Amino acid sequence: MIQINPTSNQPIFEQIVSQVKMAVLKGYLKEGDVLPSVRKLALQLSVTPGTVAKAYSELEHQNVIVTIRGKGAYIAEQPDSKPTENQLKKGLAAFKGICMDLIYMGIGREELKKEIDEIYDGISVRKRDERI
Amino acid sequence: MIQINPTSNQPIFEQIVSQVKMAVLKGYLKEGDVLPSVRKLALQLSVTPGTVAKAYSELEHQNVIVTIRGKGAYIAEQPDSKPTENQLKKGLAAFKGICMDLIYMGIGREELKKEIDEIYDGISVRKRDERI
């Protein structure tokens, strides 16, 4: 299910992290579901096990999964996420940055909003859709 | 009035690139305006000239500025940029990625759109706002 692009400037382990989180958001993975083993996923993606391990470690750090020694990695109970003030700030800064770049390339306001709609429409979540 | 954050994970030279592009978009810098010299900006930001030079070089690659040996760097005539298919694809992929992350942190659809509006409203440029 997971697909990576080794030529992206985004690190591979981050791509894995993103895709797992996306799968959760889209409802493909639910609490308690088991992830493929590090070795299996590494083989499947043609990357070294270390890379996958790093991704899983990061996912555990972000409370997306829990790993149980000798058993595997499972989707964790999804907390009503409490983004660190800091994380959110960094995230928004990055968001603004990439937006600026896209605008500089000539992308229009509505075009950008359409992208956002598409992303949200692909999500099945019980994540609060509004927060204001 | 460029400011950098040396502790950011974003490379310094990219921060400079972003800020110059932003300044152009916001109308603070117009065609023909001269940028501070490599050495002066380096001193001001407390980085080595090489770092600033790299940023300027990247800006020239992106047709944001033109540099004239022995004279300085100037804001270029802004072409009605024709982003490479490739660049645009990468840009949108990055956009989706960061959006996913923000959504995972709990950011709402309207909140994200509001951010976009704010960004666009801060821009003074006759960049085409619509393109569909």
Added chain:
Amino acid sequence: MIQINPTSNQPIFEQIVSQVKMAVLKGYLKEGDVLPSVRKLALQLSVTPGTVAKAYSELEHQNVIVTIRGKGAYIAEQPDSKPTENQLKKGLAAFKGICMDLIYMGIGREELKKEIDEIYDGISVRKRDERI
């Protein structure tokens, strides 16, 4: 088999860029082939790694190679390149300039054309030979 001439007025990093592009045109390097690592090539050419890195970076800008962090640099899929209007104009201007110089030295029209034939005949690529 890259060779540089440190006494040339052409920058070293540009010599590397040219030679890699030439190798691709001649078919010595094909899509997916791996380039020597920055450090190895630097050692081999007796230059600093930074110089080679700059060359590779430029090659990536020109879509000749793709670099994968932590892995290496590979010959990219060669797009049926669509040179920027700008690039092409600059290129042709440079071409005219050097031609003028050669003519001033006494080179004949047919001699110049013979050179071009020789260059093209040394190329193995399915680059479109005609375009008018």
Added chain:
Amino acid sequence: MIQINPTSNQPIFEQIVSQVKMAVLKGYLKEGDVLPSVRKLALQLSVTPGTVAKAYSELEHQNVIVTIRGKGAYIAEQPDSKPTENQLKKGLAAFKGICMDLIYMGIGREELKKEIDEIYDGISVRKRDERI
């Protein structure tokens, strides 16, 4: 008559050199014709006198003009040019390089030859057109 492009990567003084040589080749300037004074040309081109002086110095070095102290610069008697073996080699190398670049951009063999024809057709010279 002379026009320069300050944003070119070709140094301005070289542009002047090239254009004077071109004017000679095209017959616009003949043996004995006087060139504008350094100051006058500098003013006309909006460059510093030093730049023009450097160009004239280079032109004298190449036996294109002779400068007479207190009188001015004149087109020299055009010798049946004896290009240094070295100069010619460098020139041809540069030629090949720029050709490679153009080919890499997708320029066709005939297109290139057409360019050469156009250049030669613009020339009025009694320079030997063949030399083989």
Added chain:
DNA sequence: GTGGTCTAGACCACG
């Protein structure tokens, strides 16, 4: 191991 970034210097060509 890989490439990417950065420092602290140097020298050069250009204007």
Added chain:
DNA sequence: GTGGTCTAGACCACT
């Protein structure tokens, strides 16, 4: 004065 190139190192993140 300007930018461009290069050296000789260092540290970092990624695979």
